[in-house]
Amino acid sequence: MTAQAVETGDLATVIGLEVHVQLETDTKIFCDCSTDVGDDEPNTHTCPVCLGLPGALPVLNEGAVEAAVKIGKAIDATVPEETTFHRKNYYYPDLPKNFQITQYGAAICQDGELEFSVEGERRSVTINRAHLEEDPGSLQHKGGSIDTADYTLVDYNRAGTPLMEIVTEPDFRSPDEVRSFLAKLTEVLEYLGVFDATRDGSLRVDANLSIVDLSGVDADEIDASVLDEADPNRTEVKNISSHKGAEKALAYEETRQRNAIQRGRAVEQETRHWDESKGVTLSMRSKEEEKDYRYFREADLPPLRVSDWKEEIEIPELPDARRERFKAAYDLNEEAADKLTSTKEVADFFEDVAEQFDPDLAATWVADELLGELNYRDMQITDVSHRFDEIERLVELVATDEITTKNARETVLREMLDDGDAPDDIVEREGLGKTSGDEIQDAVVEAIDENPEAVSDYHGGDDGAINFLVGQVMQKTGGSADPGDVNQLLREALEA
Numbered sequence: 001m002t003a004q005a006v007e008t009g010d011l012a013t014v015i016g017l018e019v020h021v022q023l024e025t026d027t028k029i030f031c032d033c034s035t036d037v038g039d040d041e042p043n044t045h046t047c048p049v050c051l052g053l054p055g056a057l058p059v060l061n062e063g064a065v066e067a068a069v070k071i072g073k074a075i076d077a078t079v080p081e082e083t084t085f086h087r088k089n090y091y092y093p094d095l096p097k098n099f100q101i102t103q104y105g106a107a108i109c110q111d112g113e114l115e116f117s118v119e120g121e122r123r124s125v126t127i128n129r130a131h132l133e134e135d136p137g138s139l140q141h142k143g144g145s146i147d148t149a150d151y152t153l154v155d156y157n158r159a160g161t162p163l164m165e166i167v168t169e170p171d172f173r174s175p176d177e178v179r180s181f182l183a184k185l186t187e188v189l190e191y192l193g194v195f196d197a198t199r200d201g202s203l204r205v206d207a208n209l210s211i212v213d214l215s216g217v218d219a220d221e222i223d224a225s226v227l228d229e230a231d232p233n234r235t236e237v238k239n240i241s242s243h244k245g246a247e248k249a250l251a252y253e254e255t256r257q258r259n260a261i262q263r264g265r266a267v268e269q270e271t272r273h274w275d276e277s278k279g280v281t282l283s284m285r286s287k288e289e290e291k292d293y294r295y296f297r298e299a300d301l302p303p304l305r306v307s308d309w310k311e312e313i314e315i316p317e318l319p320d321a322r323r324e325r326f327k328a329a330y331d332l333n334e335e336a337a338d339k340l341t342s343t344k345e346v347a348d349f350f351e352d353v354a355e356q357f358d359p360d361l362a363a364t365w366v367a368d369e370l371l372g373e374l375n376y377r378d379m380q381i382t383d384v385s386h387r388f389d390e391i392e393r394l395v396e397l398v399a400t401d402e403i404t405t406k407n408a409r410e411t412v413l414r415e416m417l418d419d420g421d422a423p424d425d426i427v428e429r430e431g432l433g434k435t436s437g438d439e440i441q442d443a444v445v446e447a448i449d450e451n452p453e454a455v456s457d458y459h460g461g462d463d464g465a466i467n468f469l470v471g472q473v474m475q476k477t478g479g480s481a482d483p484g485d486v487n488q489l490l491r492e493a494l495e496a
């Protein structure tokens with residue numbers, strides 16, 4: 001029997017995410033081992049609890065719960081009266097207890113929501129739940145990758161690091177939506193101070209994707225009942241550790257599944273592995289089902305009453321609120337406000353500059369000049385945060401008219417970023433100090449004295465002659481005078 005090809009116009013892409021983020025706490029979630037592991041020797045941040053030795057008892061880290069409640073408030077989730085912990089049972093060498101302590105029934109955050117924008121359009125995604133759990137250890141495959149290594153070592157330094165698993169509804173319709181969502185999510189978490197995106201392995205995404213036969217339903221009308229009805233097979237792609245990686249892995253998976261369907265082949269329900277270096281997803285195993293994990297209550301941790309915490313814990317101003325405030329307070333357009341609140345660090349720096357100088361100037365210099373040049377060099381704001389004083393000095397040089405905007409932009413800022421020099425040194429080295437009013441005035445007088453012909457042309461009604469004289473003055477001042485000012489000064493001198 002030949003396979004029946006399908007009209008791909010009737011198919012929609014459906015994506016849901018399980019995002020694991022590392023919570024910034026000093027110690028692990030169930031013991032007092034430090035989470036500040038850095039490049040320390042393997043297995044030096046361990047104790048009987050995180051090694052899973054018999055008889056060791058977990059003690060819940062209050063800081064992790066606080067961070068979870070902050071996330072709950074930020075995504076407008078329900079925080080239940082009582083939250084409970086469960087054991088998720090499975091065998092893997094990085095999991096010393098043979099179970100992971102996680103949450104199953106009463107997750108600490110339920111039914112939240114996060115808004116984000118894609119290409120200027122606002123979108124909203126429902127967060128089904130977000131729950132606390134412990135990270136397993138890490139495996140080091142020696143002499144190859146997971147399937148080719150000679151042997152594998154286990155490091156339990158990471159075991160017991162607090163994680164929040166954030167599970168979305170299958171609300172995404174394209175890989176680029178996912179990328180924008182992840183950017184927004186990590187931005188919110190950083191604002192909350194519960195997450196550090198620069199920390200290795202702090203974000204891990206499992207991405208679920210299916211292709212749904214719409215049979216007459218509009219793409220934006222896909223809801224739970226439509227998905228139930230269609231019941232598509234889906235794949236879960238694991239091992240994604242960046243926003244860009246998520247977008248790429250999902251784009252690959254989307255094409256792979258659509259091609260299969262188009263050729264009349266079935267899409268297997270399975271777990272796949274994202275191979276970042278090859279840019280492909282590879283089949284790992286058939287997907288486990290919930291019953292495989294034999295979830296049951298963690299008897300060593302009593303239920304935790306958290307309903308009051310939500311009232312008591314305060315969270316800082318979040319990106320959306322800050323963006324609106326920036327628009328109103330500094331009279332910014334949408335695009336500038338978006339850029340200036342893109343990370344907390346950028347927003348804090350902008351406010352600092354705007355307090356000292358004209359807010360318009362601050363916005364131009366932070367949103368356009370600085371972020372533009374950083375972006376061009378593939379640099380982040382965090383790469384220059386230790387040089388904020390120098391960047392403010394550059395803005396000051398512009399604000400006080402000591403150098404021209406053009407020189408500040410095209411020479412000083414670029415050399416600052418490329419060579420690491422201080423703005424005043426660059427100004428001096430390159431001779432960029434603006435020519436003083438007196439020097440310009442002298443040059444104007446000289447230009448008039450030296451060019452009687454142009455002067456009489458001007459008086460004879462040849463307005464073009466002024467351009468020649470402006471050129472002469474610019475030459476005398478080495479290009480550091482403003483041509484508009486020179487024009488004005490020349491006219492005044494010639495009419496006097």
Ligand code: ADP
Nearest residue numbers: 014015016017018167168169170208209210234
């Ligand atoms: P499971 O019980 O298999 O873990 P869940 O309901 O917990 O399934 O959902 C796990 C993830 O799969 C969620 O992020 C959810 O959004 C996503 N998901 C569910 N259905 C689909 C689908 N049809 N296509 C893509 N992702 C889906």
Ligand code: ZN
Nearest residue numbers: 031033047050
């Ligand atoms: Zn420990």
Ligand code: MG
Nearest residue numbers: 018167289290
């Ligand atoms: Mg699940």
